[in-house]
Amino acid sequence: MNAFPAVVGQHIGKSFGDLTVVQGVNLRLPAGRILALLGPSGCGKTTLLRLLAGFETLDSGYIDIDNQRVADDRTHVPPERRRVGIVFQDYAIFPHLSVAQNVAFGLKRSAAAERVSHLLRLVGLDDLGDRMPHQLSGGQQQRVALARALGPAPAVLLMDEPFSNLDAALRLEMRREVRALLKGMGTTVVFVTHDQEEALFMGDEVAIMRAGRIEQVDTPEAVFHRPRTRFVAEFLGHTDFVAAQVQERQLLTSLGVLPQRLSLPADSLVEVAVRPDDVRLAVAADGNGYIASRHFLGIAYLYQIRLDDGSLVHSWQPHTINIPEGARVRAWLDPDETVTCFHDGQAVFLPD
Ligand code: ATP
Numbered sequence: 001m002n003a004f005p006a007v008v009g010q011h012i013g014k015s016f017g018d019l020t021v022v023q024g025v026n027l028r029l030p031a032g033r034i035l036a037l038l039g040p041s042g043c044g045k046t047t048l049l050r051l052l053a054g055f056e057t058l059d060s061g062y063i064d065i066d067n068q069r070v071a072d073d074r075t076h077v078p079p080e081r082r083r084v085g086i087v088f089q090d091y092a093i094f095p096h097l098s099v100a101q102n103v104a105f106g107l108k109r110s111a112a113a114e115r116v117s118h119l120l121r122l123v124g125l126d127d128l129g130d131r132m133p134h135q136l137s138g139g140q141q142q143r144v145a146l147a148r149a150l151g152p153a154p155a156v157l158l159m160d161e162p163f164s165n166l167d168a169a170l171r172l173e174m175r176r177e178v179r180a181l182l183k184g185m186g187t188t189v190v191f192v193t194h195d196q197e198e199a200l201f202m203g204d205e206v207a208i209m210r211a212g213r214i215e216q217v218d219t220p221e222a223v224f225h226r227p228r229t230r231f232v233a234e235f236l237g238h239t240d241f242v243a244a245q246v247q248e249r250q251l252l253t254s255l256g257v258l259p260q261r262l263s264l265p266a267d268s269l270v271e272v273a274v275r276p277d278d279v280r281l282a283v284a285a286d287g288n289g290y291i292a293s294r295h296f297l298g299i300a301y302l303y304q305i306r307l308d309d310g311s312l313v314h315s316w317q318p319h320t321i322n323i324p325e326g327a328r329v330r331a332w333l334d335p336d337e338t339v340t341c342f343h344d345g346q347a348v349f350l351p352d
């Protein structure tokens with residue numbers, strides 16, 4: 001493995017006119033790792049990827065790829081000289097070239113034939129080299145695009161929503177296959193998606209973007225279970241928040257009393273992040289809320305509960321728990337559950 005990271009970016013900034021789209025972004029991606037960039041629509045994911053690719057010039061900061069400066073205030077190495085491979089949502093393969101010719105595009109002629117058959121084997125298209133793109137399914141076209149992008153052995157592969165034109169079942173299959181392939185080859189990847197499940201599945205690390213900034217970069221488990229900001233918690237996992245009043249050893253919430261393990265100052269107010277799988281539920285005339293709605297999700301019911309203090313929380317329950325809308329219920333949190341508390345939008349953690 002290379003001693004230096006495949007991608008380094010510092011203070012990357014980009015505006016379009018008055019609109020600041022990327023600001024103060026720092027990246028450090030070791031070779032062989034997959035970074036998933038996740039965030040709501042318009043947060044700047046694609047622009048950041050285009051800055052890495054060289055399709056946009058940056059306004060501030062710098063980008064190094066494979067230890068070469070490719071962008072700063074005086075440098076703009078064009079995309080074809082950055083050692084990046086690119087896979088887009090819309091495949092972008094040449095319609096008038098066969099599968100094999102598409103994959104051979106950009107390879108040195110002498111070694112092309114052998115390399116093309118190797119790449120086609122890797123992406124599972126060994127028998128389809130002579131087909132034309134219009135004779136392929138969407139999934140097969142995306143495999144061609146992937147084989148072509150991997151052909152010149154790029155220092156980093158940039159993927160922008162590569163599976164979003166595929167139907168749900170194929171998307172899952174491609175995720176699994178492509179991830180195994182990329183990890184097997186030790187490819188360094190930046191992968192843009194707005195789909196949280198996809199980001200958690202694909203990424204060795206996940207960067208959560210908001211309004212042009214990266215709020216948190218961490219392992220999938222850490223961004224999900226240890227969100228550093230309220231935004232990250234809210235964005236991942238359908239999180240609700242309930243107010244909690246801090247006492248010396250307890251948190252008083254509308255979902256019951258929880259232990260206080262954080263040394264928060266007594267009498268302060270915090271918010272506790274609550275996910276639908278944390279919220280327990282039972283019918284109870286003397287409960288603390290009522291069922292505002294119930295939705296059948298196939299594998300579970302999703303209940304929406306209006307608590308007596310006016311807040312709304314969600315709870316997933318198995319089919320065996322069947323409670324009608326309007327019913328009075330008790331909703332509570334298991335006191336053994338580790339909860340994340342937020343103060344002024346920032347998570348409060350125990351000191352490490
Ligand atoms: P999505 O998930 O919807 O693709 P995104 O996070 O990838 O969103 P970007 O495509 O990077 O977001 O766009 C960020 C913002 O920059 C948006 O407000 C977009 O309208 C704006 N923008 C992007 N490209 C340009 C451009 N060439 N000129 C002006 N504004 C642009």
